[in-house]
Amino acid sequence: MSSLALYRRYRPETFAEVIGQEHVTDPLSQALRNNRVNHAYLFSGPRGCGKTTSARILARCLNCEQGPTPTPCGECQSCQDLARNGPGSIDVIEIDAASHGGVDDARDLREKAFFGPASSRYKIYIIDEAHMVTSAGFNALLKVVEEPPEHLKFIFATTEPEKVIGTIRSRTHHYPFRLVPPGTLRDYLGQVCGQEDVRVEDGVLPLVVRAGAGSVRDSMSVMDQLLAGAGDDGVTYAMATSLLGYTDGSLLDSVVDAFAAGDGAAAFEVVDRVIEGGNDPRRFVADLLERLRDLVILAAVPDAGEKGLIDAPADVVERMQAQASVFGAAELSRAADLVNEGLTEMRGATSPRLQLELICARVLLPAAYDDQRAVLARLDRLERSGPPAGAVAGMAYPQAAAPAPAQAPGPAPAQPQAPAPAQAPAPQAPAPGGWPAASGPGSGAPARRPGGWPTGSGGGGGGGGTRTSAPGPAAQAPAHAQPQTQAQAPAAPQPAAPPPGSGLDPRALWPEILETVKNTRRFTWMLLSQNAQVAGFDGTTLQIGFVNAGARDNFLNGNNEDVLKQALQSRFQVNWKIEAVVDSQGGGGGGAPQSPPPPGGGYGGYGGAPAAPAPAPSPAPAPQSGGAPTAAPGGHSAPPQAQSRPAPAPSVPAPAPEPRPAAAPARPPVAPEDDMPAADDPDLVESALSGYELIVRELGATVLDEYDNDAAPH
Incomplete structure (x- = not known):
């Protein structure tokens, strides 16, 4: 007994002792109880799962003196002969088809099969490795398998049932065996x-x-x-x-901890220990993949050990739970994918150590890849590391602060009554997306558009966004009341420190930015210079406005955003976020504008939505009794047609004319009647510029006096 191998010493003798094959043993036992036993059986399945053992048990059940029964008595001669260490029975013949699969062997079997059993109920042939029987041998057995004598039974056992010809397979009861759980x-x-x-x-x-x-x-x-x-x-x-050649658990724990901490030195030290210890690198990678599989399951199912999803001791499961808690789900999945790919690449590799080190480097450096798995792994690391140093919870983009209303701390000396300044409205909540809300006229702070740039109430802004807006009602208070208001205003709170690069003016620096982009990538420069302009900036996010959605999509689909970020980083050492928006009214062009937009109809600062409307100008005064026309801006008299409606102030002041004699006041040339719009013209644009203003603005010219033959110069 001591010399026998364990698998022979503990070979099952009944169907009840067969483990993991209840889907086969239960139907066979029931067929024996019902005495509905077929003349031929086909047992198939992986090696070592009990095919030949079950065939012997079936033969024992059929030839038992109390049978056919699913529980052999174990006392009769047949049961003793077919026992675990019995001598065997002359009526139960086992044939190894690997060495007896030819047509001659099949003919010999067919001739002997018609002789009855010597001392048992049935004569049973157990043909092991049946897939090794040739086609000619199967054809020679076909007739006897199809119509055997009453005393004859066939049991075929094979690991490859598809190699058994269909005519034999169709005449048997097929029972597939499985691997044991x-x-x-x-x-x-x-x-x-x-x-x-x-x-x-x-x-x-x-x-x-x-x-x-x-x-x-x-x-x-x-x-x-x-x-x-x-x-x-x-x-x-x-x-x-x-x-057995498996990797020690301490090595797996060390390399997993190194991956979680991003410690490359510790990871490569483990690789050196694996190689110096004589371990197979491929076996180490396979064991590491198995450990990562367990961690993925534990991250998704914390009680996987209790549910039997992980086959490991309790202390190992507890240690793996701690490891899974410091990983993110995406990072674990990415690490498992990389190790699996590396295991495939190690097949036939000339330098297994190099392949193992490359696997560790890929897992440790998610920032070196731009695929979705790497991005998710980097997000997991950021979530585990917490907010950056100095970050404040709930921090949002800065809002346009409105000054607090002036309050006198104590009794003030009597002053002449002055019109009270308009109260500044409370600062509005930031618009969706975090951009500062716009302030209304007279709030004491410049109005902000959705792009986040301060703007005047009626005109376009300059390159730096510091253009003075038209005075509101609050700014029209008498001059003698301003010192008192300034004295009573409390000190404004100190603003928070701006982020790096917030003091730069992207609008003014836009030509330099485009030049840097041009040196990096000419396609990106062409796209930005012809179709884009700066639309907003809040200190950390640069908003680029495109003339249409197609230009914006071309910018986003390529690598243009990275080129622009690289240009900003290399030229100004800033790391701004880029946001591309459609700004069809802002117009393309990359450089600073040569002249400001028309008042009331343009965009202040850096484009975006139109600014808040300017206060309505006061109506033009009535003509003097002497019939002298009202003086226009710059000292010139306005034409009669222009006096019928209020003319908006020009965005660029006209140059002062040379002094003229008082007896002959100068006036601008009068446009022909066909070019002047009628007073009742329904298409009249109130914000349009007059001919004089257009000449001054667009051409930069100075209008000289006009002479005629019938009148003196005027």
Whole structure:
């Protein structure tokens, strides 16, 4: 007994002792009870799962004196002959088809099959490795398998049932065997070790089950090898790992901790320990992939150990739970994918150590890749590391602050009554997306558009965004009341420190930015210079306005955003976020404008939505009794048609004319009647510029006096 291998010593003798094959043993037992036994059976499945053993048990059940029965008595001559260590029966013939699969062997079997059994009920042929029988041999057996004598039974066992010809397979009852589940096999091995009276440390049986890969015979052979080399303290975990070639758990823990901490030095030190310790790099990568698989499951199912999803001791499961808690789900999934790809690449590699180090480098450096998995892994690391130093919870973009209303701290000396300044409205909540809200006229702070740039109430802004807006009602208070208001106003709170680069003016620097982009990538420069302009800036985010959606999509689809960021970083050492928007009214063009937009109809600052409307100008005064025309801006008299409506102030002041004699006041030339709009013209644009203003603004000219033959110069 002691010389027999474990798989022979503990071979099952009844269907009840067969483990992991209840889907086969239960129907066979019921068929024996019902006495509905077929003349031919086909048992198929992986190696070591019980095909030949079940065939012997079926033969024992059929030839038992109390049979056919699913529970052989074990006392009759047939049961003793077919027992675990019995001599065998002359009526149960086992044939190895690997060496007896030819047509001559099949003919010999067919001739002997018609002779009746010597002492049993049935004559049974067990043909092992049936897929090795040739087609001619199967054809020679076809007739006897199809119509056998009453005393004849056939049991074919094979690992490749598809190689058995269809005419034979169709005449049998096919029972597919399966691999034994790990939990069932682990419990069975524990029972065998208990019967052998050998102590086994925790963690050894999972290694044996893993080495057996679901095969009972292979697992029993591995267990037999460990029991043979066990000392006084039994089978230890260190002995099992070294003998079976598995990676020690401490190495796996070290490399997983290095991945979680992003510690490259620790990871490559583990690689050196693996190589110097004589471990197989491919086996180490396979074990690491198995550990990452367990961590992925634990991250998704915290109680996976209790549910049996992970086959490991309790202390190992607890240690893996701690490791899974410091990883993100995306980072774990990415690491497992990279290790799996590296394991495939290591097949046939000339330098396994180099492949192993490359795998570790890829896992440790998600920033080196721009795929979705790397981005998600970087987000997981940022979430684990928490907010950056100096960050404030709930921090948003800065809003346009409105000064608090002036309040006198105490009784003030009597002053002449002055019109009270308009109260500044409370600052509005930021618009969706975090951009500062616009302030209304007279708020004491410049109005802000959705782009975030201060603007005047009626005109376009200059390059730096500091253009003075038209005075509101609050700014029209008498001059003698202003000192008192300034004296009573409390000190404004100190603003928070601006982010780096917030003091730069992208609008003024836009030509330099375009020049830097041009040196980097000419396509990006053409796209920005012809179709884009600065639309807004809040200190951290630069908003670029495009003339249409197509230009914006071309900018976003390519690598243009990275080129612009690189230009900003290399030229101005700033790391601004880029936001591309459609600003069809802002117009393209990359440089600073040569002249400001018309008042009331343009965009202040850096484009975006129109600014808040300017206060309505006061109506033009009535003509003097002498009939002298009202003076226009710059000292010139306005034409009669222009006096019928209020003329907006020009965005650029007209140059002062040369002094003229008082007797002959100068006036601008009068446009022909066909060019002047009628007073009742429905298409009249109130904000349009007069001819004089257009000449001054567009051409930069100075209008000289006009002479005619009938009048003196005027």
